[in-house]
Amino acid sequence: MKRFxxxxxxxxxxxxxxxLHKQNNFLNYPNYFPKIEYDFSNNQxxxxxxxxxxxxxxxxILSKNNQVSCASCHSSYNAFAHxxxxxxxxxxxxxxxxxxxxxxxxxWQREFMWDGAINHxxxxxxxxxxxxxxxxxxxxGLINKLQKTNYYPKLFHDAFKDSIIKTEYLLKxxxxxxxxxxxxxxxxxxxxxxxxKFNTKEKNxxxxxxxxxxxxxxxxLFTSYDYxxxxxxxxxxxxxxxxxxxxxxxKEKYLFKVPSLRNLKYSYPYMHxxxxxxxxxxxxxxxxxxxxxxxxxLNSKEKIDLIAFLLTLNDREFTLNKDHKxxxxxxxxxxx
Amino acid sequence: xxxxIKFFxxxxxxxxxxxxxxxxxxxxxxxxxNEKIVxxxxxxxxxxxNFSINKLQFYISDLRFYSQNKEVLEYHKKYILIxxxxxxxxxxxxxxxxxxxxxxxxxxIDEETNKTxxxxxxxxxxxxxxxxxxxxxxNFKLEGLYNNNNEFMFHVGGFMKPYxxxxxxxxxxxxxxxxxxxxxxxxFLNSLDFNLDKILSPGKNALKSSNMLAKSFN
Numbered sequence: 417m418k419r420f421x422x423x424x425x426x427x428x429x430x431x432x433x434x435x436l437h438k439q440n441n442f443l444n445y446p447n448y449f450p451k452i453e454y455d456f457s458n459n460q461x462x463x464x465x466x467x468x469x470x471x472x473x474x475x476x477i478l479s480k481n482n483q484v485s486c487a488s489c490h491s492s493y494n495a496f497a498h499x500x501x502x503x504x505x506x507x508x509x510x511x512x513x514x515x516x517x518x519x520x521x522x523x524w525q526r527e528f529m530w531d532g533a534i535n536h537x538x539x540x541x542x543x544x545x546x547x548x549x550x551x552x553x554x555x556x557g558l559i560n561k562l563q564k565t566n567y568y569p570k571l572f573h574d575a576f577k578d579s580i581i582k583t584e585y586l587l588k589x590x591x592x593x594x595x596x597x598x599x600x601x602x603x604x605x606x607x608x609x610x611x612x613k614f615n616t617k618e619k620n621x622x623x624x625x626x627x628x629x630x631x632x633x634x635x636x637l638f639t640s641y642d643y644x645x646x647x648x649x650x651x652x653x654x655x656x657x658x659x660x661x662x663x664x665x666x667k668e669k670y671l672f673k674v675p676s677l678r679n680l681k682y683s684y685p686y687m688h689x690x691x692x693x694x695x696x697x698x699x700x701x702x703x704x705x706x707x708x709x710x711x712x713x714l715n716s717k718e719k720i721d722l723i724a725f726l727l728t729l730n731d732r733e734f735t736l737n738k739d740h741k742x743x744x745x746x747x748x749x750x751x752x
Numbered sequence: 753x754x755x756x757i758k759f760f761x762x763x764x765x766x767x768x769x770x771x772x773x774x775x776x777x778x779x780x781x782x783x784x785x786n787e788k789i790v791x792x793x794x795x796x797x798x799x800x801x802n803f804s805i806n807k808l809q810f811y812i813s814d815l816r817f818y819s820q821n822k823e824v825l826e827y828h829k830k831y832i833l834i835x836x837x838x839x840x841x842x843x844x845x846x847x848x849x850x851x852x853x854x855x856x857x858x859x860x861i862d863e864e865t866n867k868t869x870x871x872x873x874x875x876x877x878x879x880x881x882x883x884x885x886x887x888x889x890x891n892f893k894l895e896g897l898y899n900n901n902n903e904f905m906f907h908v909g910g911f912m913k914p915y916x917x918x919x920x921x922x923x924x925x926x927x928x929x930x931x932x933x934x935x936x937x938x939x940f941l942n943s944l945d946f947n948l949d950k951i952l953s954p955g956k957n958a959l960k961s962s963n964m965l966a967k968s969f970n
Contacts, residue, residue, distance in 0.1 A: 458869055535887040538869035542877055542884035555878050583878045587870040662886055663912065664955045 442466065443523065445598050448608060448636050454523045454537060454595060459588045461595070464575040469593030471571065471746050472586065477561055479551035481507050486544070486590075489516040492740045495679035495731070496520060496597060502690030506550040513549070513654055515690035517675060518683040520599035520734065524637055530672045530688040531659045532643060537594065538587045555583055562586070567749045597740060599678050600636075603728040608636065614728065620718070621725025628702075628712045628722075632674045638729060643671035647705035651689055658688070681730040695723055774848040778931045782808065782836060784941055791836060799945040800898040807895040808836040809881060811861050811874070815844070817852040825850055831861065833874040833881060844933075853925050855933060859965060860891030860918040866911040883909065888954065891917055892965060898946040906944075908961045910954020917958050919966035940968035 442461045443452075472478065476485040489504050490496040496519035498504060504512035514530050528534040534543060544550040545558060562568040563581045573579040575589060606612040614622060625633075634640045643659045650656065650670065659671035672688045686692045692701065699719050702712045714722065734740075782789045794802045812834060815827035825846060835841045865871065866888050881890045892908040910917045926932040943964050951957050 455868070533886045535867050536869040539877075539882075539884075539887045542882070546884040555884070556880075559878060582872055583876050584870040584872040591869075664915065 442596060443598060444600075446600050446605060446609065446636075449521075449600065450524060450637070452523045453526050454591075459538065459591060461592055462575065464571075465589045465592045466596055467593075467743070467745070468571050468575045469589035469591065470740075470743050472590055473593050474742050474746050475750075477565070478545055478553060478558060479507050480553045480557070483507060484551055486541070487742070489544075489550075490519050492737070493682070493735055494518070495599065495682040495735055496740075497679075497683035499682060499684060502685055504550060506547070507552045510549040512547070513656065514688050515685065518679055519594060520597045520678065520731075521637055521676065522597065523595045524641075526641055527673070531662050532673055533662050537591045541587055541590045559583060559586065565749075597734075599731040599734040601733040602678060602731040605636075605731075607728070614725070617721045617724040618728050619725075621721040621723070624714065624718055624722045625725050628714075629677075631708070633677045638677040639674045642674055643668065644674055644707070645670045646672070646687075646702075647707055648687060648691070648701065651691070654689055656689065677726055678729045679731055679734065680726055682735055695726065699723060775845045776848040776931060777843040777845055778933055780834065780842045780844065781926075781932055781934045782834075782842075782937060783934050784937045789836065789937065795941070797942050797944065799947065802900070803896060803898040803904070803944075803946060805836075805894065805896040807893060809879075810834050810859060810892040811881065811889065812857045812859060813861060815855060815857040817846065817850060818854040818856060819852045821854075824852055829874075831865070831874050833879055854922060855925070856920070856922050858918055858920055859962065859969070860909065861889040861911070862918055863911045863916065865889075883907075883953075886953065888912075891962065902946070904944075904946045904950065906951045906961060907953075908951055908958045908965070910958050912954065915954050915956065915959045917954070917962035919962050921966055921969045923969055935969050937968055940965045 442463075473486045473490075476482050476488070478485060484505075484507050489498040489501075491498065498516040502515060504514065504516040506512055517530070522528075522537055525537070526535075528537065528540045529543065534540045542555060545553050546555060559581055562572075568581060569579040572581050572585055572589075576582075576585045578585070603612065603614075603618075607614055632640055632642065632644055645658075657669050659668040659673075660666065680686075680695060684693060684695070686695070686698050692698050696719070699714070699722060703714050703719070705711075784795065789805060789808065791808075792804050792806055794804055796802055810833075811831055813831045815829075815832065816823050817825040817827070827844065827846075832844075833841060861875070865875070870877075875889070877884065881893065882888070883890060888909055888911055890907045890909040892906070894904075894906040896904055898904050908917055923933065923935070926934045951961055
């Protein structure tokens with residue numbers, strides 16, 4: 417009996433190690449990244465689930481009039497942001513109230529949306545799906561639509577061993593695809609890995625960054641995911657109160673989530689309402705104001721150096737990654 | 753292998769917790785003015801000459817049965833979505849020989865469940881008891897009409913401090929009826945000022961409303 421129990425324990429340990437190893441195969445990230453926030457114990461990664469999530473991400477069936485997909489506002493070529501659009505665009509040519517953020521390194525993120533309204537990656541997709549100005553669907557309507565297609569019940573069965581489609585499967589598979597969007601191949605990363613070196617400007621910029629920006633845009637993810645008031649004035653039309661709208665805490669008025677500084681080249685315009693088109697405008701803004709009792713004083717040469725450093729955070733490989741692009745399987749089903 | 757272990761564990765639990773394999777249903781009755789609430793029926797309170805209810809849904813969780821102040825059963829389903837339109841949701845199946853005089857439960861969903869991602873069954877967001885724009889379950893939903901055709905909506909929820917609307921409730925079994933639990937809405941419905949009260953998000957008003965609901969049940 418004792419022998420049986422010890423064999424059982426050994427078997428379970430081996431299984432656990434194998435399982436952890438398997439999760440890591442899907443998520444390739446450097447060892448200087450912090451501990452992952454997402455809890456995989458309720459949603460273990462699998463090839464089929466990731467693939468299903470990708471198909472759903474690119475399928476406009478998620479919107480009421482079958483015209484807007486997640487990828488409409490989160491394009492892989494733009495680090496999954498919506499370049500050149502200040503506010504998100506939805507069905508029937510509607511304009512939303514905030515700037516669609518870029519999507520990467522989501523496994524490290526605790527809360528989602530500019531005000532942190534969403535407290536778990538799994539629940540995030542419900543917001544745009546149900547928003548009247550984005551996808552205009554209802555969760556129930558979408559599940560019914562998916563169930564009636566002649567391909568999704570099979571895809572859900574392949575992934576979840578159940579051809580009755582459930583909200584939980586929809587949300588978890590969308591999470592799985594998005595969890596695989598890891599951006600960690602910028603020049604900065606190569607420098608940290610010791611493969612290459614910064615040039616003089618970039619090196620100066622890195623020092624300026626560490627002294628002035630790192631407390632909010634913390635390395636290596638380049639965000640602390642905290643909520644901050646960065647000093648920009650309220651837009652008189654949008655009247656966006658930020659984090660206050662979620663917590664009702666008066667001290668949190670005009671606080672917005674600190675975005676990552678990775679991939680800035682692809683994800684303009686900047687700020688929660690996309691009001692700044694150019695990185696230079698952003699730097700000018702920060703040179704003028706006091707944040708957290710601190711002034712960021714930079715001369716014109718320093719501003720150039722800081723931008724030079726920020727550009728080393730662009731991850732071209734990430735935006736070109738074929739694994740993240742429009743799935744060929746979806747072309748088959750859309751045009752069959 | 754994990755399935756096998758789960759199977760044995762569930763066997764063990766079933767053996768420990770089931771004194772009798774025979775089951776009976778305890779009926780949950782939602783009352784106002786000592787009568788079962790009827791949808792779309794005209795009622796009256798101090799704030800409205802007439803009002804009617806067309807939707808009444810809420811979560812109860814961590815249901816426990818007590819006999820003489822001792823816990824005798826923890827209900828196997830941790831979360832139950834009560835829906836006045838769904839008769840089955842108003843039936844609680846317990847062992848036929850279970851003696852109890854009191855039940856304890858929470859109105860609403862706990863913080864942990866609100867923070868840990870997608871769930872199924874009664875917790876599936878498809879039931880409309882989840883805020884899609886601001887993560888969290890709607891613990892209690894009451895909708896209807898007042899003073900003829902004015903709509904009212906009370907969506908009460910929120911788990912973040914200081915506006916955590918999860919409420920503990922302790923109620924006695926109905927005296928004359930052996931297997932009936934009566935939830936009394938008198939205090940709650942009488943307190944509703946339909947002209948002022950509209951609750952659609954977490955916050956101060958939701959907290960106040962959840963307190964009143966718990967007082968009404970207790």
